[in-house]
Amino acid sequence: MTALSRFFLTAKHWQLFILLFGTMTVAQIAMIAASVSTETNTSSVMIGTLMLPFIAALLYWFWVLGSFLHSITQPQIRPRMVFFRVALLCPAIYLPVFVFLFPNFPPGLSLLFLVHMFATFCMFYLLYFVAKSLVVAETGKPAGFYDFAGPLFLIWFFPLGVWFVQPRINRLFAERQIIQADEQLRTE
DSSP states (O other): OOHHHHHHHHOOHHHHHHHHHHHHHHHHHHHHHHHHHSSSOOOHHHHHHHHHHHHHHHHHHHHHHHHHHHHHSOTTTSOOSHHHHHHHHHHHHHHHHHHHHOSSOOSOHHHHHHHHHHHHHHHHHHHHHHHHHHHHHHHSSOOOHHHHHHHHHHHHTHHHHHHHHHHHHHHHHHHHHHHHHHHHHHHO
16 A cells, blocks of 8 residues: 555545645635736636646546445445445546637537536546445445445545545554554564
8 A cells, every 4th residue: 555545544624624625715716816917817727737736636636536335345245346346447537638728619619518528427426436436335235326325425425424434444444454463463
């Protein structure tokens, strides 16, 4: 496990809030300052560039949570990882490509619209996967939609939800560390 992954699993809720919400806020303040200081509208390339750190941090948080929760869940009840990986890559590739290759909307807008909708679907799937994996990891049994709807909406509205979801992740990670330490002591 990398140090960055460990940070995302052990960070306190306020630290993660500052990282995620802070990068988004700084980007928005920079965009407003740029639009006020110039006579022209802020370009989409600049907006996209400023939002890339926030999107990268958010997608990495999803990756770390999804991978960790998948690893601690019993194999017979854990969600499959195949589409989770695709769902992570699609927005990560789509945003820079969209921002830098299409600063002005191209004539083939309908194809771009379909790709955009798929990237949006992938973002919602990431929310679904992490929320469901969290509940399955905590309970140890399969979860229906009503079981993980709360965490799903908390993660969706992450500035608020990180205050409730991250302590649960911290607890699961600490429990996993204790289990691994006990296993290591038994093998020695």
